[in-house]
Amino acid sequence: MAVQADRVFVLPGDEVPAALIPSHPKKALKLGPGLRHVPPSELIPTVAGQLATDHKKNSIWVEYNGGRYIPAVGDLVICSVQRSGPDYYYVTITDYTPNAILPQLAFEMATKKTRPQLNHGALVYARVCLANRHMDPELECVSPTTGKADGLGPLVGGMLYDISLGMSRRLLMRKSVEEGKVAVLDELGSAGLAFETAVGRNGKLWVNSESVKTVLIVGRAVKETDENHLNVEQQKKLVRKLVKEMN
Amino acid sequence: MRGTVALGPYLTGAIIISKTTLDSKLARVYVETFIMTVTTEPEALLSHLYKADGSATYSHAGYTVIGAVNGPIEAQKRDELPEEAIVDVIVRPAAGVGGTRERHLESLLQSTLRQVILVNSFPRTLIQIILQITVTPENEYINGKLVQANVNLPVLPALLQTAILSLLSASLPMAATLTSTSLAIIQEDGRPHIVTNPTARQVEQSKSFHVLAFTSQNELILAESEGAFTLKEWDDIYGAAYRKCCTTASIGDTDTLMDEGTTGADLKRFTRSIIEQKTASDLHWK
Numbered sequence: 001m002a003v004q005a006d007r008v009f010v011l012p013g014d015e016v017p018a019a020l021i022p023s024h025p026k027k028a029l030k031l032g033p034g035l036r037h038v039p040p041s042e043l044i045p046t047v048a049g050q051l052a053t054d055h056k057k058n059s060i061w062v063e064y065n066g067g068r069y070i071p072a073v074g075d076l077v078i079c080s081v082q083r084s085g086p087d088y089y090y091v092t093i094t095d096y097t098p099n100a101i102l103p104q105l106a107f108e109m110a111t112k113k114t115r116p117q118l119n120h121g122a123l124v125y126a127r128v129c130l131a132n133r134h135m136d137p138e139l140e141c142v143s144p145t146t147g148k149a150d151g152l153g154p155l156v157g158g159m160l161y162d163i164s165l166g167m168s169r170r171l172l173m174r175k176s177v178e179e180g181k182v183a184v185l186d187e188l189g190s191a192g193l194a195f196e197t198a199v200g201r202n203g204k205l206w207v208n209s210e211s212v213k214t215v216l217i218v219g220r221a222v223k224e225t226d227e228n229h230l231n232v233e234q235q236k237k238l239v240r241k242l243v244k245e246m247n
Numbered sequence: 248m249r250g251t252v253a254l255g256p257y258l259t260g261a262i263i264i265s266k267t268t269l270d271s272k273l274a275r276v277y278v279e280t281f282i283m284t285v286t287t288e289p290e291a292l293l294s295h296l297y298k299a300d301g302s303a304t305y306s307h308a309g310y311t312v313i314g315a316v317n318g319p320i321e322a323q324k325r326d327e328l329p330e331e332a333i334v335d336v337i338v339r340p341a342a343g344v345g346g347t348r349e350r351h352l353e354s355l356l357q358s359t360l361r362q363v364i365l366v367n368s369f370p371r372t373l374i375q376i377i378l379q380i381t382v383t384p385e386n387e388y389i390n391g392k393l394v395q396a397n398v399n400l401p402v403l404p405a406l407l408q409t410a411i412l413s414l415l416s417a418s419l420p421m422a423a424t425l426t427s428t429s430l431a432i433i434q435e436d437g438r439p440h441i442v443t444n445p446t447a448r449q450v451e452q453s454k455s456f457h458v459l460a461f462t463s464q465n466e467l468i469l470a471e472s473e474g475a476f477t478l479k480e481w482d483d484i485y486g487a488a489y490r491k492c493c494t495t496a497s498i499g500d501t502d503t504l505m506d507e508g509t510t511g512a513d514l515k516r517f518t519r520s521i522i523e524q525k526t527a528s529d530l531h532w533k
Contacts, residue, residue, distance in 0.1 A: 009526060011415070011522060012421040013463045047419075049418075049530075066416065067300055067417045096321055097321055133370055
């Protein structure tokens with residue numbers, strides 16, 4: 001996806017080398033996170049990170065890890081219910097930020113009578129459908145076009161782990177093994193463990209399994225991969241070690 | 248042959264290096280003597296507090312400061328601004344509780360940092376910056392009398408640098424980065440003499456003391472002065488601070504300049520290299 005040669009490091013306020021800005025004859029240039037457009041034609045990074053470009057999509061962004069999650073439309077997040085109002089659930093996406101709202105009817109097959117009952121502390125896997133700096137974010141658990149949940153909805157049981165924003169981005173990549181270099185979940189699966197996971201872009205990982213041991217092992221493996229910057233080989237080694245310890 | 252004098256870890260002082268060169272043709276020995284100012288290199292640690300959104304520990308010129316940044320988080324209803332984020336700076340001294348001295352530093356930092364952070368991106372929120380001073384330069388004694396910096400300013404460059412590194416670690420959107428330095432004018436042999444990163448004793452003896460900060464676009468953003476000085480002296484101070492904080496070298500040829508024994512640390516290059524290392528280790532999977 002991103003070309004290797006463009007590993008350019010930028011600090012806020014730096015100049016973006018003009019040669020790196022993709023130029024597509026027809027498509028408009030798309031700016032991703034970490035870049036600011038100052039009219040008429042200046043591009044200025046706002047965070048420290050590596051510049052990444054995608055010539056096919058004619059887009060450019062700054063790749064970085066860390067900081068607080070800032071909601072963006074289309075992101076999948078794991079949030080916890082704070083309280084329930086007449087029409088909405090008030091949920092938290094990150095700590096110490098204003099609550100996001102989740103309409104009670106934004107679930108699959110939900111009607112006034114069959115809406116899910118969620119209490120304080122319940123976890124919900126949801127998609128951000130409105131994110132705007134002047135308003136509280138709004139979430140949904142159903143695709144507005146098809147009316148299907150597509151895996152979104154309340155998360156029952158299991159355990160929630162905190163991971164870095166970069167790790168959750170890698171786990172959510174379509175080809176997380178090839179592009180994100182995280183093989184830890186695949187390895188755990190092929191080692192014979194049965195579990196399900198949900199990854200929130202807000203730095204949350206939910207793991208569920210029949211056996212409590214498996215939940216703990218999966219969570220530990222992912223957290224260790226994240227914190228110790230393990231590469232694919234080391235991840236395989238870690239999984240072998242953990243599975244051996246379990247038996 | 249090179250002789251070096253070991254100094255305390257945080258002292259800035261003059262040492263004498265004798266260089267003995269043997270010229271084989273003339274079979275003569277030259278002894279050259281230089282006087283060089285030695286400043287310990289700045290050091291920093293990034294994102295080491297895992298509960299905070301961003302954090303940094305920075306030590307330079309005898310000061311060590313731990314910084315933590317949280318934000319954007321929910322602001323109290325009575326404080327929030329409708330169009331921009333509040334920048335809240337809290338300075339905690341190395342010993343005791345903060346007083347007017349810390350409030351003064353906080354107000355200087357607040358007004359500087361809110362110009363750098365893109366506060367308009369997060370209306371009605373709070374960006375909290377906590378700076379804990381942990382080490383101050385060792386006190387110096389003159390004739391058995393304790394010399395303590397009786398001004399607030401000497402710690403300001405360290406606080407600013409820590410705040411900027413913490414903000415970078417928290418990935419908060421900013422318009423630019425900052426570098427800051429302190430300078431003093433000392434009367435020496437009847438002539439004024441500029442000292443960068445002066446010690447507590449030098450500050451005491453100085454005619455005037457200055458703290459300047461520049462953005463990464465080489466624009467002056469903060470200038471605080473104490474004492475008596477002329478306009479000409481201030482211009483010299485500005486020039487000295489500019490050379491210290493702003494490199495004219497472009498990003499590509501930073502290595503070549505490094506070898507030429509530039510006096511003291513180049514702060515701009517330091518910030519860049521420390522953040523670059525951090526980013527590279529974070530994005531090791533790319």
